[in-house]
Amino acid sequence: MNIELLKKMCAANGVSGHEQSISKIIEKEVKPFVDSCRNDALGNLIAHRKGPGKKMMLAGHMDQIGLMITHIDKEGFLRFATIGGFNHVVLLAQRFVFPSGLLGVVGCERLDNQKDMALDKLYIDIGAENEEEAKKLVKVGDVCVYANPPAENGATFISPALDDRIGCFIMIEALKRLKKPAFDLYFVFTSQEEVGLRGATTSAYSVDPDYGLSFDVTISADTPKIRPLPSKMYGGAAIKLKDRSLLCHPKIIEHLEKCAEKAKIKYQYEILEMGGTDSGAIHVTRGGVPSGVISLATRHIHTSNEMCALSDIEDCIALTVKALETAID
Ligand code: CO
Ligand code: ZN
Numbered sequence: 297m298n299i300e301l302l303k304k305m306c307a308a309n310g311v312s313g314h315e316q317s318i319s320k321i322i323e324k325e326v327k328p329f330v331d332s333c334r335n336d337a338l339g340n341l342i343a344h345r346k347g348p349g350k351k352m353m354l355a356g357h358m359d360q361i362g363l364m365i366t367h368i369d370k371e372g373f374l375r376f377a378t379i380g381g382f383n384h385v386v387l388l389a390q391r392f393v394f395p396s397g398l399l400g401v402v403g404c405e406r407l408d409n410q411k412d413m414a415l416d417k418l419y420i421d422i423g424a425e426n427e428e429e430a431k432k433l434v435k436v437g438d439v440c441v442y443a444n445p446p447a448e449n450g451a452t453f454i455s456p457a458l459d460d461r462i463g464c465f466i467m468i469e470a471l472k473r474l475k476k477p478a479f480d481l482y483f484v485f486t487s488q489e490e491v492g493l494r495g496a497t498t499s500a501y502s503v504d505p506d507y508g509l510s511f512d513v514t515i516s517a518d519t520p521k522i523r524p525l526p527s528k529m530y531g532g533a534a535i536k537l538k539d540r541s542l543l544c545h546p547k548i549i550e551h552l553e554k555c556a557e558k559a560k561i562k563y564q565y566e567i568l569e570m571g572g573t574d575s576g577a578i579h580v581t582r583g584g585v586p587s588g589v590i591s592l593a594t595r596h597i598h599t600s601n602e603m604c605a606l607s608d609i610e611d612c613i614a615l616t617v618k619a620l621e622t623a624i625d
Contacts (some may be wrong), residue, residue, distance in 0.1 A: 460513060
């Protein structure tokens with residue numbers, strides 16, 4: 297697999313609603329392998345690879361969580377709103393980067409009791425001397441993302457943007473390896489998933505698919521004292537059973553199981569108790585769309601160091617290729 301491409305995709309700055317730069321990177325990659333490619337009004341990138349049989353929509357979200365400046369104070373410190381889910385504990389002392397390249401560090405007000413720490417006690421420090429100097433660099437409404445660069449680390453890959461550049465990457469790699477698709481395929485790189493599956497909602501309506509399959513990270517339930525769940529790093533491609541946004545359709549689960557068994561691809565199941573993903577929107581489109589999800593077990597989700605296993609990425613790509621080349625009966 298093309299690790300350099302994954303690094304490039306993870307380094308792109310694409311908070312929900314600001315997916316233009318990551319969309320351009322993906323468009324350049326997929327264009328030679330599809331029949332048509334377009335952006336819709338909400339920023340989704342919809343690539344059509346013509347094929348026989350039923351229409352299948354694949355979805356991976358391009359957007360990532362981030363912070364938006366809400367206020368600049370007299371001393372030049374910034375207050376912010378979150379875009380997507382953040383735990384304040386993992387925000388403290390992290391570096392954030394604005395599209396201009398400007399860095400900010402998250403600090404916390406002096407507290408009498410550490411237990412009082414909350415999102416509204418935090419601020420971003422861009423190193424400005426005062427309000428006037430800060431306003432030369434940023435304005436209210438500007439957005440930033442975790443600044444940690446992507447890194448290959450032994451058998452793993454670490455990046456704050458794995459959610460969900462890795463889903464987009466799996467789709468791209470599968471598209472490039474695809475020989476004989478069994479479906480008419482729409483590869484949709486969606487916008488605004490982290491704020492409520494908004495891009496998937498509109499693109500599923502316009503694509504009007506027969507089946508839905510999305511790609512996203514899920515919990516790796518192997519870290520100390522984590523609540524037991526079926527998915528783990530190094531466990532292979534994870535076939536979703538349910539999350540907060542959908543109950544995966546038995547037909548799709550069975551299709552993925554069969555494909556994994558036939559091609560001898562390592563797989564596991566996954567259940568996510570919090571959070572959802574694009575198939576949550578796809579499956580309730582129009583009259584309903586049987587949908588499923590291929591997930592990647594990931595440690596430290598929604599932190600500055602999301603971590604996954606390279607072998608699991610490879611298993612997800614292999615399962616995707618097999619699933620797209622095998623008809624559903
Ligand atoms: Co997420
Ligand atoms: Zn995600």
